[in-house]
Amino acid sequence: MPTISRPRLAIAVDGSSTSNVILDYTINFDELDRTLNLEFTEMVQLFGADSGATGGDDRISGGLLRDGLVRPNGQASVTRHVERRVSNNALDEDDGVFGVGEGDEIYARVRLDATSPLFPQAIITRNSNEVSGRF
Numbered sequence: 757m758p759t760i761s762r763p764r765l766a767i768a769v770d771g772s773s774t775s776n777v778i779l780d781y782t783i784n785f786d787e788l789d790r791t792l793n794l795e796f797t798e799m800v801q802l803f804g805a806d807s808g809a810t811g812g813d814d815r816i817s818g819g820l821l822r823d824g825l826v827r828p829n830g831q832a833s834v835t836r837h838v839e840r841r842v843s844n845n846a847l848d849e850d851d852g853v854f855g856v857g858e859g860d861e862i863y864a865r866v867r868l869d870a871t872s873p874l875f876p877q878a879i880i881t882r883n884s885n886e887v888s889g890r891f
Contacts, residue, residue: 757816758796758868761833767847767891774841775891777802779864779884782838785828788868792841793874795878795891796868803847805861805886814862817846821864825871845872845891859890 762783770776779800786796802819806812821838828834849860863886870878 757786757826757870757878758789758880759786760868761868762879763771763864763866763882765862765887767862767887767889769844769889771891773845774843775841775847777805777819777838777842777864779866780836781836781882781884782833783826783868784833784866785831790828790830790832791826791832792872792874793829795825795827796823796873796880799823799867799869801865801867802842802847803863803865804809804847805875806849815850816842816849816862818843819846826868844891860886861888862887862891863887866889 761782761784766778768776800822802816802865804814806814819842821840866882868880
């Protein structure tokens with residue numbers, strides 16, 4: 757099964773109503789993946805990290821960075837560079853607790869799901885680093 761290496765998230769706030777979200781990562785395929793040219797659904801979604809009093813992590817509205825299919829096609833790895841503008845209102849997902857906040861913590865989750873009936877339960881996920889800021 758593949759692995760996901762080094763998902764690295766950066767968010768550049770430029771003073772407008774949107775921020776530039778950049779994610780780099782690599783999908784590494786093993787010999788079985790390459791031999792069978794296995795297909796995987798590849799989905800990348802932004803989340804707001806919420807622990808403690810604010811509850812579970814929130815999916816960021818408009819934060820779907822990638823949704824498609826990937827195959828090794830004989831390659832040992834595929835490197836991704838995803839860049840997208842996302843609304844600052846969506847990135848500002850915490851609003852603080854009781855109106856007082858330290859900002860938001862955003863991360864990207866990269867998920868691969870095997871589409872082959874040979875591996876119906878094969879799901880690989882990896883989270884990026886968290887980026888903190890006031891959006």
